[in-house]
Amino acid sequence: MPPDSQIAIINGSVVTGDGTTFHEKGIVRISGTRITSVTQGQADVGTDAFVVDASGCTVMPGIINAHAHGCICGPSMPSGSLPVQPLDVDYFRNRHLLSGTTTLLNVCGLALPDEIDRPSTPHHPLDIHVTTAHTASNLAAAIAIDGGGLSTRHKIACIDDMVDKGAKALGEAGGGQTLGGGAQDYRFIPAAIKAVTGRSIHPNAARALKEAVLGRYLDRRVPDLAQLDVLLAECRLAPHINADDVGRLVRKTVMPPVALSLKGFEEIAAASERLNFPAIFHNATPTVATLIRMTKTYPKARVIAGHSNHPMFLPDEAVRFGVELKKRGVAIDVSTLDCIETRWRNDTANIDALVEAGIVDTLSTDFAGGDWDSILSAIQRMVRKRQLTLPAAVALATGNVARIFPELAGDRGVLEKGRRADVVIADGHNLGRVRHVVANGELAVFNGAMTVGNLREHAASLRH
Numbered sequence: 001m002p003p004d005s006q007i008a009i010i011n012g013s014v015v016t017g018d019g020t021t022f023h024e025k026g027i028v029r030i031s032g033t034r035i036t037s038v039t040q041g042q043a044d045v046g047t048d049a050f051v052v053d054a055s056g057c058t059v060m061p062g063i064i065n066a067h068a069h070g071c072i073c074g075p076s077m078p079s080g081s082l083p084v085q086p087l088d089v090d091y092f093r094n095r096h097l098l099s100g101t102t103t104l105l106n107v108c109g110l111a112l113p114d115e116i117d118r119p120s121t122p123h124h125p126l127d128i129h130v131t132t133a134h135t136a137s138n139l140a141a142a143i144a145i146d147g148g149g150l151s152t153r154h155k156i157a158c159i160d161d162m163v164d165k166g167a168k169a170l171g172e173a174g175g176g177q178t179l180g181g182g183a184q185d186y187r188f189i190p191a192a193i194k195a196v197t198g199r200s201i202h203p204n205a206a207r208a209l210k211e212a213v214l215g216r217y218l219d220r221r222v223p224d225l226a227q228l229d230v231l232l233a234e235c236r237l238a239p240h241i242n243a244d245d246v247g248r249l250v251r252k253t254v255m256p257p258v259a260l261s262l263k264g265f266e267e268i269a270a271a272s273e274r275l276n277f278p279a280i281f282h283n284a285t286p287t288v289a290t291l292i293r294m295t296k297t298y299p300k301a302r303v304i305a306g307h308s309n310h311p312m313f314l315p316d317e318a319v320r321f322g323v324e325l326k327k328r329g330v331a332i333d334v335s336t337l338d339c340i341e342t343r344w345r346n347d348t349a350n351i352d353a354l355v356e357a358g359i360v361d362t363l364s365t366d367f368a369g370g371d372w373d374s375i376l377s378a379i380q381r382m383v384r385k386r387q388l389t390l391p392a393a394v395a396l397a398t399g400n401v402a403r404i405f406p407e408l409a410g411d412r413g414v415l416e417k418g419r420r421a422d423v424v425i426a427d428g429h430n431l432g433r434v435r436h437v438v439a440n441g442e443l444a445v446f447n448g449a450m451t452v453g454n455l456r457e458h459a460a461s462l463r464h
């Protein structure tokens, strides 16, 4: 669909995304793919514009999600796993767009910039970009845990070439797969246990087993056998496997890629400094010491500490390390994960602690096994709990992201003349309920529904 030529969004409250500006009533005018003006008050609207009445709504810049997975067609995750199924990719893209996201950085890191879409994929209004983590150690870490989606093209790719071809940031250096994080809990450990015992376990049980074997920092040398006995009884595995064997199995599942992945951190930091390019790092207990050390070795690297509310941290640790990293110029990102509404595996303790400490720069979703909650639902929660003002909370996913990732989003993220026309219009009483979305001047979501042409044809084209 071509950009609607002229749109005027009237009668809404306007949050510009700069962190402070709020207009009780304002008008946002769009021409083609650009914002042409943002003004206070109620004014006459020219008859040639398509008028969107935003009464009762809050008008904000389109959300920029700079840490997501599952939205592209190349190898998935820092483990270089097989691509996500096309129907799932489409579902994730739709969910992001319908929840107000107009720009998304897929940080799996080992896909190529020409693998964002499949050749047959219909145009999607969500503007999707990729990162690159193509270094020797990151590729070796991926292959040590999986690597099933990697071809020769991926294995010989290098960061400099990928940046030339359009990658917008470096990373994600490491991931739950390669560093004993969430993907070990929801995927690899349960799969290994199922293969041996035939039994399925909940990801939280896998996490508890992992911590009893390796500790939260993955630095435990001897498993806590007494604790393992308790856990095995609790998850009814006791008749099927003993503590010694589960200890060996968990270690063998988690540890092979860990040292390689940490070495990959160094390679990404060095490249960030050399290229003056933003770099996203997996921030969790096994990596935070490396991350802090790297800020000394590579003081000019542009470091983003991804999902600093990672569930492997206790809340006071997340804050203490966050403060330490921020002092060293690192941008602190937090992710919704499944913390906000779903709460299947994670809760809000860490994100609350970091927001209340006043050290958060950006807000993303990450993946959480596909269970990620929306960014606007997290913003709504921050505002309702009076953790941040509305303009400050909105800036975490708009203006701040544009400032930290200018290569990705320097032309958007704030409602002002000349910027890309990405606008989200959400219910004033609950920003998590998105009513309309304008993406690059196109009215991509109207009244809660996507405006993509023939939905049946669209779905059929995604079957494989």
Ligand SMILES: [Zn+2]
Pocket (backbone or CB within 6 Å): 172, 174, 175, 176, 281, 282, 283, 306, 307
């Ligand atoms: Zn990560």
